[in-house]
Amino acid sequence: MRNGLIQKARARFVVVEDPEFKQKLVQTIFPIWKKSMESMKETHPEIYEKVMKQYEAMDEPKDMIYHGAPTILFVIGLATHA
Secondary structure: OOHHHHHHOOOEEEEEOOHHHHHHHHHHHHHHHHHHHHHHHHHOHHHHHHHHHHHHHOOOOOOOOOOOOOOEEEEEOOHHHO
């Protein structure tokens, strides 16, 4: 194989199924999600209101990022190969 083809094939797959670890992921990304929602408050108020109503209606633990998915799959690679 040529070196270029080998470089493009490099990616790592991470599967997360553990409920406690998934909750840690949600807690880690939540501040970023919240900040992005706050920025939409002025620019897209109708979307902001709809999403916030969904968030308020959601059972605990609230998960607006992965929506309670039983498995989360991350594909990790270099951005230059995306």
